[in-house]
Amino acid sequence: MRHFTRLAALAAFGAVLGTGTVAQELYAPNLAYRTGPFAATGIPLMNGQRDYMTMLNARDGGIGGVAINFEECETGYSTEKGVECYEKTKGQAIVTQPWSTGITLQVLPKSNVDQIPILAPGYGFSPMADGKVFQWAFNTPASYWDAASMMLEYIGEENLKGKKVAFLHLDHPFGKEPLPLMEKKAADIGFELLPIPVGLKEMQNQSAQWLQIRRERPDYVIMWGWGAMNAGAITEAVKTRFPMDKMIGVWWAGHDADLKIVGEDGKGYKSISFSYPVLDAPLMADIQKYVVDEGKTLSNEEEMQGVFYSRGLVISMILAEGIKVAQEHAGTAEISPSDLRWGLENLNITEARLAELGMTGMVPPFQTTCANHTGHSGGWMLEWDGEKFQKVSDLLQAEAEVIAPLEAQMAAEYAAANEPWPVSACN
Amino acid sequence: MLYRTAGQFKTSYKADQALFPVKQDAILLGVILVFAWVVFPLAASEFTFQTLLIPILIYALAAMGLNILTGYAGQLSLGTAAFMGVGAYACYKMVTLMPWMNPIVAILLSGVFSAGVGVAFGIPSLRIKGFYLAIATLAAQFFLVWLFEKWAWLYNYNASGAIQVPNLEMFGVYVAGPQADSLVQYYVVLAIVSVMTMLCINLTRGTLGRTWKATRDVDIAAELIGINLMKSKLTAFMVSSYIVGVAGALFVFMWRGAAEPNLFDIPLSFRILFIAIIGGLGSILGNYLGAILIVGLPVVLGTLPAALGVPIASSMVEHINVMMVGALIIFFLIIEPHGLAQLWRLIREKLIIWPFPH
Numbered sequence: 001m002r003h004f005t006r007l008a009a010l011a012a013f014g015a016v017l018g019t020g021t022v023a024q025e026l027y028a029p030n031l032a033y034r035t036g037p038f039a040a041t042g043i044p045l046m047n048g049q050r051d052y053m054t055m056l057n058a059r060d061g062g063i064g065g066v067a068i069n070f071e072e073c074e075t076g077y078s079t080e081k082g083v084e085c086y087e088k089t090k091g092q093a094i095v096t097q098p099w100s101t102g103i104t105l106q107v108l109p110k111s112n113v114d115q116i117p118i119l120a121p122g123y124g125f126s127p128m129a130d131g132k133v134f135q136w137a138f139n140t141p142a143s144y145w146d147a148a149s150m151m152l153e154y155i156g157e158e159n160l161k162g163k164k165v166a167f168l169h170l171d172h173p174f175g176k177e178p179l180p181l182m183e184k185k186a187a188d189i190g191f192e193l194l195p196i197p198v199g200l201k202e203m204q205n206q207s208a209q210w211l212q213i214r215r216e217r218p219d220y221v222i223m224w225g226w227g228a229m230n231a232g233a234i235t236e237a238v239k240t241r242f243p244m245d246k247m248i249g250v251w252w253a254g255h256d257a258d259l260k261i262v263g264e265d266g267k268g269y270k271s272i273s274f275s276y277p278v279l280d281a282p283l284m285a286d287i288q289k290y291v292v293d294e295g296k297t298l299s300n301e302e303e304m305q306g307v308f309y310s311r312g313l314v315i316s317m318i319l320a321e322g323i324k325v326a327q328e329h330a331g332t333a334e335i336s337p338s339d340l341r342w343g344l345e346n347l348n349i350t351e352a353r354l355a356e357l358g359m360t361g362m363v364p365p366f367q368t369t370c371a372n373h374t375g376h377s378g379g380w381m382l383e384w385d386g387e388k389f390q391k392v393s394d395l396l397q398a399e400a401e402v403i404a405p406l407e408a409q410m411a412a413e414y415a416a417a418n419e420p421w422p423v424s425a426c427n
Numbered sequence: 428m429l430y431r432t433a434g435q436f437k438t439s440y441k442a443d444q445a446l447f448p449v450k451q452d453a454i455l456l457g458v459i460l461v462f463a464w465v466v467f468p469l470a471a472s473e474f475t476f477q478t479l480l481i482p483i484l485i486y487a488l489a490a491m492g493l494n495i496l497t498g499y500a501g502q503l504s505l506g507t508a509a510f511m512g513v514g515a516y517a518c519y520k521m522v523t524l525m526p527w528m529n530p531i532v533a534i535l536l537s538g539v540f541s542a543g544v545g546v547a548f549g550i551p552s553l554r555i556k557g558f559y560l561a562i563a564t565l566a567a568q569f570f571l572v573w574l575f576e577k578w579a580w581l582y583n584y585n586a587s588g589a590i591q592v593p594n595l596e597m598f599g600v601y602v603a604g605p606q607a608d609s610l611v612q613y614y615v616v617l618a619i620v621s622v623m624t625m626l627c628i629n630l631t632r633g634t635l636g637r638t639w640k641a642t643r644d645v646d647i648a649a650e651l652i653g654i655n656l657m658k659s660k661l662t663a664f665m666v667s668s669y670i671v672g673v674a675g676a677l678f679v680f681m682w683r684g685a686a687e688p689n690l691f692d693i694p695l696s697f698r699i700l701f702i703a704i705i706g707g708l709g710s711i712l713g714n715y716l717g718a719i720l721i722v723g724l725p726v727v728l729g730t731l732p733a734a735l736g737v738p739i740a741s742s743m744v745e746h747i748n749v750m751m752v753g754a755l756i757i758f759f760l761i762i763e764p765h766g767l768a769q770l771w772r773l774i775r776e777k778l779i780i781w782p783f784p785h
Contacts, residue, residue: 034742035749074741079683079690080482081745084726087474105589105685109605125587171576173587173687180586199576200689410586417593418605 025067029089030097036076038227041255047299048312051291058290063323064333094337095119101174111136116337121315129374130411132426138344140318141366141377142274146398148178151248151272154381160191166218171197175224203229210236223249230258244268256306264386274379275363277310282358307389314363345370364395370426430778476609478726484620485677487718490702492670498708500663501643502552506564507699509571510668511675512691513541516581518676519590530595530602538672545668552660575688589687592680603680612681639663707766716767
């Protein structure tokens with residue numbers, strides 16, 4: 001009997017201890033993909049995200065004194081695994097980071113039921129910017145429509161009139177995403193838009209698409225590629241001697257490793273981006289001190305200088321800032337998913353805040369509100385100089401007056417198709 | 428002891444040819460059904476519903492459809508996923524064009540469309556056999572996925588090119604879409620799968636099933652004894668595609684909630700073919716066993732290290748998982764090339780004669 005009491009006491013003690021440790025952290029899982037066909041582009045992003053959170057945990061003891069449990073759940077970019085991960089993590093998670101348009105589409109309708117914010121920085125559904133309809137989804141700091149608008153703005157209206165623009169895209173929800181905006185702009189400005197889809201099976205062999213490009217002789221090629229498609233398109237462009245300075249990719253098509261394959265021949269290739277690696281930023285020194293020197297990183301020096309790694313840092317910064325704002329508002333460090341939604345809705349990343357974070361120049365300042373879940377930070381045009389990407393433009397801004405009505409219209413269509421869908425008034 | 432058949436005398440042909448000539452089989456099935464209908468729904472969590480129970484049932488149904496064609500009628504097909512896609516898109520078009528339609532009726536009707544498409548692509552089977560037929564069905568696979576991508580009417584001109592399941596109500600309860608409860612969806616899937624399974628068991632035991640088996644074994648001999656090969660092969664394609672189409676509609680409407688065209692690409696076809704082969708060709712039970720192995724095992728393996736408290740990175744778990752599943756498939760194929768169903772058949776035989784083996 002005594003034995004039993006002792007055992008029971010031990011169990012009770014363990015339970016107290018157990019709940020104590022569980023409560024002392026915030027669970028912010030990441031649906032990562034370090035395996036599968038998209039791993040090459042996924043790994044640097046995931047490493048950046050992970051290192052930022054590791055650094056916060058080591059330097060500040062987490063956020064607001066609570067450690068962040070930044071566990072990864074492997075999806076391999078497969079929607080099926082993604083849903084499995086979502087179901088597995090949603091019990092304790094304060095956020096879902098779906099990391100694939102397919103998984104986002106799957107999880108998005110459930111967000112109103114499960115009430116966990118979806119954070120999809122720079123991807124997902126562009127109309128998610130409409131916070132009144134998509135109350136739980138965030139694609140901060142810029143959407144795909146922003147990207148398309150900024151690319152056209154960079155080329156310049158006068159250079160587009162009467163010209164032909166080939167839109168080389170992955171034949172997938174992700175690649176089709178900017179089409180409504182591009183079609184509208186093509187009609188407004190008066191250029192010919194030539195959509196050229198690349199099937200998922202043809203990613204690595206785009207000879208048919210580039211034959212078409214050679215035949216049609218477009219003045220510009222705008223590329224919406226991801227994973228193996230980017231390297232395929234860039235090598236094919238070099239092979240067919242398409243002028244590289246007339247080729248512009250979305251931010252997911254600006255991966256250093258894809259360009260390193262062609263090196264000097266890729267000179268002039270451009271990619272729009274909402275992030276930029278600033279290697280001498282104070283943040284990088286902290287990462288070096290608290291993560292790399294401690295041997296806690298999975299990354300390497302070359303990767304850490306790339307665009308994608310620093311984008312991973314920016315993405316984790318957005319989440320961390322959201323948590324911080326939420327903690328201040330809720331008055332407690334242990335926030336709930338709906339607190340975090342408030343936090344992500346009230347982000348105000350100013351130049352001053354970026355300087356405090358040691359991230360000046362790594363991301364443009366932006367601000368979100370209840371009705372605006374994107375923040376529309378704008379972005380920079382990056383150009384490949386043969387060795388790395390360089391910033392070649394001032395801060396570009398998307399045309400809000402064109403995008404906003406489109407967002408509202410598409411969001412309303414989505415809500416209508418998914419009735420009953422709660423729409424907030426955002427007062 | 429458990430499976431003692433002594434004393435179970437049959438006094439009529441009818442009794443001898445009954446579905447369960449051995450009483451214990453019926454009891455066992457009863458126990459399984461009680462588990463499926465009562466115990467699992469009461470005990471399962473959301474995670475279990477979404478990653479184990481619902482997908483296993485749907486995959487088993489799809490494999491059953493393929494098994495009718497490949498296992499019973501001997502016509503090799505690599506286009507299963509495309510036929511599932513036909514079912515899913517047909518169901519999507521029906522519920523969006525006719526929102527008043529009962530979702531279950533829509534799901535059952537969507538199979539009719541895939542049956543039609545299946546028969547059309549089954550016509551070459553009248554002239555070609557074996558691997559050559561597999562190539563012909565592969566054409567269906569490529570063509571249909573291409574059609575899902577290009578024919579914008581199919582996905583209601585949605586900008587993303589994907590189909591999204593709307594909230595569908597039935598008698599005041601949501602059965603599909605984001606508002607639907609997993610428990611309700613599980614019961615809908617279970618009911619449809621149960622009815623389909625019963626249908627398949629009876630079809631394969633009846634005249635049609637015997638015709639199919641004769642066609643599979645030696646088609647010339649079958650023709651000589653008066654079996655109409657055209658009828659036999661095309662009915663096999665029809666029934667198989669119907670079941671596969673219903674499975675496809677369930678796949679999207681009761682489980683995934685959204686689908687893009689490349690979901691119905693070859694990997695899914697192969698997955699279902701693996702389930703059918705590992706479970707056992709020419710068996711109904713095998714589809715379930717195969718689905719449990721192929722769908723359930725990775726989930727269990729994935730959650731095991733965390734449950735045991737072993738600190739492994741999730742990407743590592745995934746790598747190990749892929750290797751283990753691959754190794755297990757090879758292991759099962761070496762140990763029992765006729766599939767898990769045959770393994771169960773042997774165990775059952777051993778149990779019947781136990782403890783006095785000859």
